[in-house]
Amino acid sequence: MKPAYRMPTRVLFGEGSFRSLRALPALAHARSVALLTGRRSAEECGTTERLRASLGGLEIHHFSGVPSHPTPDDLRTFAAHLRGVACEAVIAVGGGSVIDVAKGAAYCCRHGHRPFGIPAMSSGGPLSMIAVPTTAGTGAEVTPFATFWDLSSKQKLSLDHPSMFPEDALVDPELTASMPPELTAATGMDALTQACEAYWNVNAGPTSDGHALRAVKLLADGLVRAVRDGQDRSARSDVALGSLSAGLAFSNTRTTACHSLSYPMTIHWGVPHGRAVGITLPEVLALNAAAMDPGPRREAFCEALGVASIDDGPRRLRGLMTECGVATRLSKLGIDSSGIEVIAREGLRYDRMGNNPHAFTLDAARELLRSIL
Numbered sequence: 001m002k003p004a005y006r007m008p009t010r011v012l013f014g015e016g017s018f019r020s021l022r023a024l025p026a027l028a029h030a031r032s033v034a035l036l037t038g039r040r041s042a043e044e045c046g047t048t049e050r051l052r053a054s055l056g057g058l059e060i061h062h063f064s065g066v067p068s069h070p071t072p073d074d075l076r077t078f079a080a081h082l083r084g085v086a087c088e089a090v091i092a093v094g095g096g097s098v099i100d101v102a103k104g105a106a107y108c109c110r111h112g113h114r115p116f117g118i119p120a121m122s123s124g125g126p127l128s129m130i131a132v133p134t135t136a137g138t139g140a141e142v143t144p145f146a147t148f149w150d151l152s153s154k155q156k157l158s159l160d161h162p163s164m165f166p167e168d169a170l171v172d173p174e175l176t177a178s179m180p181p182e183l184t185a186a187t188g189m190d191a192l193t194q195a196c197e198a199y200w201n202v203n204a205g206p207t208s209d210g211h212a213l214r215a216v217k218l219l220a221d222g223l224v225r226a227v228r229d230g231q232d233r234s235a236r237s238d239v240a241l242g243s244l245s246a247g248l249a250f251s252n253t254r255t256t257a258c259h260s261l262s263y264p265m266t267i268h269w270g271v272p273h274g275r276a277v278g279i280t281l282p283e284v285l286a287l288n289a290a291a292m293d294p295g296p297r298r299e300a301f302c303e304a305l306g307v308a309s310i311d312d313g314p315r316r317l318r319g320l321m322t323e324c325g326v327a328t329r330l331s332k333l334g335i336d337s338s339g340i341e342v343i344a345r346e347g348l349r350y351d352r353m354g355n356n357p358h359a360f361t362l363d364a365a366r367e368l369l370r371s372i373l
Ligand SMILES: [Fe+2]
Pocket: 138, 190, 194, 259, 273, 277
């Protein structure tokens, strides 16, 4: 029997919902909070100031500077900051990397967990975690995972623990309105890939299917519109809800071949996550289509993607990617034929591959990558 679907995170979604931050149950008895943001963007577009204003009456310890590929050192640094201030909640405002660092640090401080050799640093009290995404793609606000990168030893490191689900996710599409088209496209492709991977996943179930189908439909309909016009509020709302829905789906199924093959691209060529996972999406769909039983479940996926038949799926995805300005060829990411062996060999190592319905061999991975050179 498959495990039951589990989602302990309370979700508040909607335009303007950031103004309700102070009213979240996780802050009901808080006097002091830690606020974590990224390098610049949240400050530059005024998000941090607006959130500070909405946190009236609370003492705020603000830490910024989380990079786009956080390392175990970044986790260690923020965990130490968190340990050094007496606060009842940590609020992460930013993209997936900011939310991941906050989740990881709260995990270290809550029970003295010691990932990556980080010294025990129990905070000695309950610590709530609130995720406020400012991009629409990673779904990190509703997952129990966090990703870190050790670029010197060329390794991707993961934390994955049930206690890492945030207490609250506050998803306000308005906060994504200042994303430039390239970031909208790349993060949106992460969400669309996660939604597809949750649906064809060997761990899929009826609850994750519902979230995944909603995500595929919203993203297939809305991503191109959001990339073309960042001020299109309806498109921003569709993509934000699509990203959240994808997160609700893959939080329980985890990801598959696209993510597995993406990690070497990011580690060795610095390819942004959304572009790296998206580039194999059409080809992985073509392989997995055969593993998806013909019938109502496959029809529901086709309907969400907006195609008459599963055979039209890869072409539909490539068209969508082209309209969004996202590469469909490895050469456009700076990867030539000499990279195929590295990506195939290292990409097969990740356990995500075991969630893929089509059983990948090394030869199958090489062939797939060669077809998109
Ligand atoms: Fe992802």
